[in-house]
Amino acid sequence: xxxxxxxxxxxxxxxxxxxxxxxxxxxxxxxxxxxxxxxxxxxxxxxxxxxxxxxxxxxxxxxxxxxxxxxxxxxxxxxxxxxxxxxxxxxxxxxxxxxxxxxxxxxxxxxxxxxxxxxxxxxxxxxxxxxxxxxxxxxxxxxxxxxxxxxxxxxxxxxxxxxxxxxxxxxxxxxxxxxxxxxxxxxxxxxxxxxxxxxxxxxxxxxxxxxxxxxxxxxxxxxxxxxxxxxxxxxxxxxxxxxxxxxxxxxxxxxxxxxxxxxxxxx
DNA sequence: AATGGGACCTGCGCGC
DNA sequence: TGCGCGCAGGTCCCAT
Numbered sequence: 001x002x003x004x005x006x007x008x009x010x011x012x013x014x015x016x017x018x019x020x021x022x023x024x025x026x027x028x029x030x031x032x033x034x035x036x037x038x039x040x041x042x043x044x045x046x047x048x049x050x051x052x053x054x055x056x057x058x059x060x061x062x063x064x065x066x067x068x069x070x071x072x073x074x075x076x077x078x079x080x081x082x083x084x085x086x087x088x089x090x091x092x093x094x095x096x097x098x099x100x101x102x103x104x105x106x107x108x109x110x111x112x113x114x115x116x117x118x119x120x121x122x123x124x125x126x127x128x129x130x131x132x133x134x135x136x137x138x139x140x141x142x143x144x145x146x147x148x149x150x151x152x153x154x155x156x157x158x159x160x161x162x163x164x165x166x167x168x169x170x171x172x173x174x175x176x177x178x179x180x181x182x183x184x185x186x187x188x189x190x191x192x193x194x195x196x197x198x199x200x201x202x203x204x205x206x207x208x209x210x211x212x213x214x215x216x217x218x219x220x221x222x223x224x225x226x227x228x229x230x231x232x233x234x235x236x237x238x239x240x241x242x243x244x245x246x247x248x249x250x251x252x253x254x255x256x257x258x259x260x261x262x263x264x265x266x267x
Numbered sequence: 268a269a270t271g272g273g274a275c276c277t278g279c280g281c282g283c
Numbered sequence: 284t285g286c287g288c289g290c291a292g293g294t295c296c297c298a299t
Contacts, residue, residue, distance in 0.1 A: 077294095216278095
């Protein structure tokens with residue numbers, strides 16, 4: 001799915017496009033993506049409310065509605081929000097707005113989760129989240145790494161450890177910090193911890209600047225691709241030459257996820 | 268505590 | 284052209 005930069009991009013565009021607008025009607029095309037309450041209640045309770053605020057927590061989008069409820073959307077692997085909506089075969093939920101346009105929620109793989117709740121802070125997913133990289137000090141980050149024998153890359157993907165990083169940016173940040181993804185987290189030198197801390201934030205920031213990485217399903221709110229994929233240094237570049245040393249990029253599997261590295265730069 | 272596997276789904280690209 | 288396989292920005296759950 002969209003990782004932190006992709007969700008942040010969508011959040012910023014939603015702010016410009018639909019903040020303050022009224023949702024006149026909701027059509028649930030595929031009820032599978034509605035986790036709570038029932039699809040019927042979901043439609044009923046949202047209809048007629050105004051979007052008062054939109055925020056992002058890690059990879060989760062949260063709409064605050066005028067009826068006091070919160071709509072939480074996790075896009076998972078293939079979720080998309082499109083405005084103005086074009087109603088494709090992947091459209092699972094349609095939000096009709098008072099201006100006559102629609103906000104479409106699309107999701108090819110049906111992994112995404114939409115929840116309408118009284119209090120988003122009580123969501124189990126939210127309560128388990130670790131800090132976001134931007135809200136973290138270097139000291140705290142070093143502290144967190146202490147005693148962690150896990151491989152550093154799967155650890156970065158663990159949302160209870162730090163939140164917002166996904167598979168693309170974990171790979172990219174580790175390359176930029178010249179750290180092998182299989183290294184035990186507690187084996188990093190102080191210099192490496194520092195560099196990793198900096199590169200995680202830099203990578204995420206750059207990705208936000210370019211409006212995210214469109215590798216497969218992710219698109220911006222307008223439906224356009226994000227522009228960051230062409231700057232990827234290792235992700236999805238198996239067998240292509242390392243941009244620094246020409247060594248072919250290697251793909252391995254760690255924690256069940258495709259992992260890309262330069263075996264020379266990240267020895 | 269940590270790691271591995273599978274599950275949830277659909278669709279795409281690849282090799283034959 | 285058609286088929287089967289492996290793979291996919293995520294997370295959860297169970298077994299070891």
